[in-house]
Amino acid sequence: MTKLSNEVLQTVMERYPILAKEKDYQNKWSYDVGVVLQGIKEAYRQTGESKYFNYIKENIDYYIDEDNSPRGYHYEDMNLDNINNGKLLFLLFQETKETKYKVIMDRLFDQLQQMPRTPEGGFWHKKIYPNQMWLDGLYMAEPFYAEYLLTFKNGEGLEDVIKQFRLCYEHTLDKQTGLLYHAWDSAKKQNWADSETGQSPHFWGRAMGWYLMALVDTMEIFQDHENKTYVEELKKIFSNCCQALANVRDKQKHVWFQILDLGDRTGNYLEASASSMIIAAMAKAQRLNILSSDWDAFIKESYQGLQDTFVTYTQEGWVDLNYTCEVAGLGGESRRDGTFAYYISEPIVTNDFKGYGAFLQATLAMEPIGAKNILKV
Numbered sequence: 001m002t003k004l005s006n007e008v009l010q011t012v013m014e015r016y017p018i019l020a021k022e023k024d025y026q027n028k029w030s031y032d033v034g035v036v037l038q039g040i041k042e043a044y045r046q047t048g049e050s051k052y053f054n055y056i057k058e059n060i061d062y063y064i065d066e067d068n069s070p071r072g073y074h075y076e077d078m079n080l081d082n083i084n085n086g087k088l089l090f091l092l093f094q095e096t097k098e099t100k101y102k103v104i105m106d107r108l109f110d111q112l113q114q115m116p117r118t119p120e121g122g123f124w125h126k127k128i129y130p131n132q133m134w135l136d137g138l139y140m141a142e143p144f145y146a147e148y149l150l151t152f153k154n155g156e157g158l159e160d161v162i163k164q165f166r167l168c169y170e171h172t173l174d175k176q177t178g179l180l181y182h183a184w185d186s187a188k189k190q191n192w193a194d195s196e197t198g199q200s201p202h203f204w205g206r207a208m209g210w211y212l213m214a215l216v217d218t219m220e221i222f223q224d225h226e227n228k229t230y231v232e233e234l235k236k237i238f239s240n241c242c243q244a245l246a247n248v249r250d251k252q253k254h255v256w257f258q259i260l261d262l263g264d265r266t267g268n269y270l271e272a273s274a275s276s277m278i279i280a281a282m283a284k285a286q287r288l289n290i291l292s293s294d295w296d297a298f299i300k301e302s303y304q305g306l307q308d309t310f311v312t313y314t315q316e317g318w319v320d321l322n323y324t325c326e327v328a329g330l331g332g333e334s335r336r337d338g339t340f341a342y343y344i345s346e347p348i349v350t351n352d353f354k355g356y357g358a359f360l361q362a363t364l365a366m367e368p369i370g371a372k373n374i375l376k377v
């Protein structure tokens with residue numbers, strides 16, 4: 001029986017030879033592309049097969065101009081989303097020694113050094129979103145930040161990586177449920193921010209998915225570099241988040257809602273990207289011995305729910321992932337006010353790269369295609 005992970009890999013590589021050429025991404029230095037490529041990187045880690053490395057290289061090289069700058073990247077935007085694709089550069093530089101990859105990594109690291117921060121030291125999500133930390137931003141930046149410090153700075157400054165996770169967790173946490181709100185405004189000035197806490201009003205599924213993947217990816221980097229100093233703090237946060245998410249999983253379908261805690265509210269829906277991210281993070285955490293075997297049945301049940309609820313096949317035999325929220329954010333537009341009505345108003349699409357990339361990562365975590373840990377990349 002063919003593994004779903006193999007089918008999803010085949011779908012990506014046949015359907016999207018160059019991810020950035022797809023009309024939705026318009027040749028932008030888009031973080032969505034990096035989510036898919038992280039899945040391809042995991043396939044390379046598991047198998048060592050050159051076709052996966054070559055796919056990553058061709059997709060990243062497509063962006064790089066003659067002056068070694070990534071097409072569509074704007075340093076001055078001070079946007080954490082722009083860091084995500086940089087995670088693939090470590091592998092490319094390690095394998096090829098081509099300086100163009102190091103040049104871009106240095107540029108992205110410099111952006112992090114210059115990012116505006118909240119008074120406590122948390123990165124703003126973007127320059128256009130002052131004093132705001134969003135859960136999304138931890139996935140975009142922190143694994144890159146940690147790996148750069150460990151690879152090129154002898155681990156100096158890692159406390160700042162942990163600080164970002166800590167601040168975001170402390171300020172988005174709902175102590176009653178253990179769930180995390182989408183964002184926090186340290187200035188408490190945004191129209192969506194609670195006047196006392198600065199928290200946004202709802203628990204958006206994908207936001208917690210981003211945060212969970214950020215935690216496990218960063219812990220993996222620490223383990224690969226045999227740096228265990230900070231793993232315990234992140235592990236505790238991860239465990240708390242997993243338990244909170246287990247409490248709001250749908251009891252029939254075994255996956256998660258767009259707004260996590262309001263499954264019975266009209267208009268809410270089971271959402272594919274959040275469910276994929278949560279499953280991918282939990283399954284990966286088991287491989288890394290971060291989650292115990294007590295979670296086995298829960299994760300397997302969730303993975304089956306993911307397939308039953310969201311997966312269909314085309315006539316070509318390609319795998320489609322349905323019911324992904326195309327985008328959701330806060331501020332910038334009057335309608336992005338953080339309300340329930342806003343979150344359910346955004347388009348629901350098929351094969352969005354954010355969701356599909358997380359789905360690919362989930363399938364590879366659940367159905368590996370080669371010897372585990374064949375490569376440390």
